[in-house]
Amino acid sequence: MMRQLVYGLFNRLRFNQKLFLSYLIVIIIPIMVLGIYAYNQSKEMLNLQGLQGIDKNVNTVTESIDKSIERYNHMVRSIVYNKMFQKIVTNDYIDLVNLSRDLKYYLDPYFIMLMNLDKDIQKVTFYTQSRVPEFGDSVVSYKRVAEEPWYHEAMKGIDPLWQYEDNTLFVTYKFPSMIKESNANFVYMRIDEGSFFRNITDLAQEYGVIISDSNNRIVYANQSAMLTAVDSKEIIQLHEGTINVGQTKMILVKKKIPQANWTIYCFIPTAHLSTNAGSIINATFIVILSCIVSLLIIISIFSKTFIKRIFSLNAIMKRVEWGELDIQVRSESRDEIGELTNRFGKMLGRLNEQIDESYRSKIIQKEAELKALQSQINPHFLYNTLSFINWKAIKNDAPEISHVVTSMSKFYRTALNKGDNIITVRDELENIKSYIEIIQVMGEYSFDVEYTINDEVYDYSTINLILQPLVENAIKHGIKQKETGKGLLHVRAWLEKGTVNFAIEDNGPGMEQETIDMLLTMQSAGYGLKNVNERLKLRFGAKYGISVQSRLGVGTVLTLVIPQNFE
Numbered sequence: 001m002m003r004q005l006v007y008g009l010f011n012r013l014r015f016n017q018k019l020f021l022s023y024l025i026v027i028i029i030p031i032m033v034l035g036i037y038a039y040n041q042s043k044e045m046l047n048l049q050g051l052q053g054i055d056k057n058v059n060t061v062t063e064s065i066d067k068s069i070e071r072y073n074h075m076v077r078s079i080v081y082n083k084m085f086q087k088i089v090t091n092d093y094i095d096l097v098n099l100s101r102d103l104k105y106y107l108d109p110y111f112i113m114l115m116n117l118d119k120d121i122q123k124v125t126f127y128t129q130s131r132v133p134e135f136g137d138s139v140v141s142y143k144r145v146a147e148e149p150w151y152h153e154a155m156k157g158i159d160p161l162w163q164y165e166d167n168t169l170f171v172t173y174k175f176p177s178m179i180k181e182s183n184a185n186f187v188y189m190r191i192d193e194g195s196f197f198r199n200i201t202d203l204a205q206e207y208g209v210i211i212s213d214s215n216n217r218i219v220y221a222n223q224s225a226m227l228t229a230v231d232s233k234e235i236i237q238l239h240e241g242t243i244n245v246g247q248t249k250m251i252l253v254k255k256k257i258p259q260a261n262w263t264i265y266c267f268i269p270t271a272h273l274s275t276n277a278g279s280i281i282n283a284t285f286i287v288i289l290s291c292i293v294s295l296l297i298i299i300s301i302f303s304k305t306f307i308k309r310i311f312s313l314n315a316i317m318k319r320v321e322w323g324e325l326d327i328q329v330r331s332e333s334r335d336e337i338g339e340l341t342n343r344f345g346k347m348l349g350r351l352n353e354q355i356d357e358s359y360r361s362k363i364i365q366k367e368a369e370l371k372a373l374q375s376q377i378n379p380h381f382l383y384n385t386l387s388f389i390n391w392k393a394i395k396n397d398a399p400e401i402s403h404v405v406t407s408m409s410k411f412y413r414t415a416l417n418k419g420d421n422i423i424t425v426r427d428e429l430e431n432i433k434s435y436i437e438i439i440q441v442m443g444e445y446s447f448d449v450e451y452t453i454n455d456e457v458y459d460y461s462t463i464n465l466i467l468q469p470l471v472e473n474a475i476k477h478g479i480k481q482k483e484t485g486k487g488l489l490h491v492r493a494w495l496e497k498g499t500v501n502f503a504i505e506d507n508g509p510g511m512e513q514e515t516i517d518m519l520l521t522m523q524s525a526g527y528g529l530k531n532v533n534e535r536l537k538l539r540f541g542a543k544y545g546i547s548v549q550s551r552l553g554v555g556t557v558l559t560l561v562i563p564q565n566f567e
Helices: 002-012 015-080 083-089 096-117 151-156 198-202 223-228 232-236 278-321 336-375 379-395 399-419 425-442 455-459 468-477 513-519 529-540
Strands: 121-128 139-141 161-165 168-174 185-191 208-212 218-221 241-245 248-257 262-269 422-424 447-453 461-463 487-496 499-506 545-551 555-563
Touching (some): 015 083, 015 168, 015 185, 015 198, 015 278, 083 096, 083 121, 096 121, 151 161, 161 218, 208 232, 232 241, 232 262, 278 336, 422 425, 425 447, 425 455, 425 461, 425 468, 425 487, 461 529, 468 487, 468 499, 468 529, 513 545, 529 555
Parallel strands (some): 121 139
Antiparallel strands (some): 121 185, 168 185, 208 262, 241 248, 422 461, 487 499, 499 555
């Protein structure tokens, strides 16, 4: 029963999960042996090696913090012994004009420069007991901080005093007392505590780090310290070396930070320490290397003969899924994956044959529709009749009728094109010009027409009767629907990146998006835009055809794109 259950669970896994499970079983035994062996060998060396490692790390961090404190101490000393700053805080001025000038043009720029040079300085403030007016955050009355617990300590100190309260790190230093001035003044500099203590994070994450001042008040404690120690004050009372905190045995290292008279404590549970014993490293290296070599050999064999071929077949299927149907799929392998690949290739081949057959059928159908439309007119009879009408019009001095008949004759001559489906771009444009001239005469020139034709397009060919439906649509649904102003039809043709482009633009009322969406999908009574668009896509491919852009109150642009060269 158990065997069947395990077998069923294994069968329901994905193939890569089965491989992963197999690799796990292969490597878990040597890893377990290695772990037990390394643990027993390292037990005796944990305390010594751990103490050395922590001591080295703590020395580095302590020196870094001490140098930072020394730098900031030098800054505050240079400030309080600056004669101009002493003059400002003691209000040693005859009038407020000079005071205002020194505050604005000396004190404020100096503080800004100081904070720009050291981005970790967040604020510099003079707290003064003199009558000097407050100036932003730069000069402030002592009354604003008189109730703060650190204020009186700052007033009594003779050295820079470092404090850390409410997640704020700052240093204060009292200005030297003047003979004629009994008021006390001091400078306050706030430091970005995150940047200041960033070197502590270089210690291992499992280390607990606590910093206390000379009064054994906690200045800083990292997250590991707060999670490990029940009471931080309990840690700072203990001696350096191996200690017990609750039920946990730890190693504790203490170091002094002279510039601030702080003490840093770093501790770590002995269970977290690692060993550098040579025998353990050698044994670990041999076992791990053996596991890695074995694993790499297995992975290499399976990936080259099994997984890689599955991934390759899957990649081909994805390309087919995205429409790339002309891929040649074939495998020389005789196993199941090879058979699957060849069957997929045969299926793809039959699918391409069916698509090609359907494609040809549609082309034949569309060409038959076009030829049926063209064959409805007897060209011989039509040309003779139009010539007779033209002769009569000239004889009876009717040039306008002669012009219309001539334009109509040109239109049908290029439209029918002797039954050929391919026509030059020049003849197709001449066909459109004739059609537009007929419509203008019939409409008494109610709209204007402009042509912007790049001469280079005349060197290419197209299929016939593709522009007339676009022009007809622009006149019927654009210009004739215009309520105010005179209509304008703009015909453009140009070359662009391997394509021949035509644009029929009108200044009619424009169309709603819903109408635009129906324009190329709705079958009209005659040979409309839907037919033209389908002919183009069937002949040239899905990326060619007609696109519509329209803005209400502005007009509509019908753009037609075909390739420059085609068979």
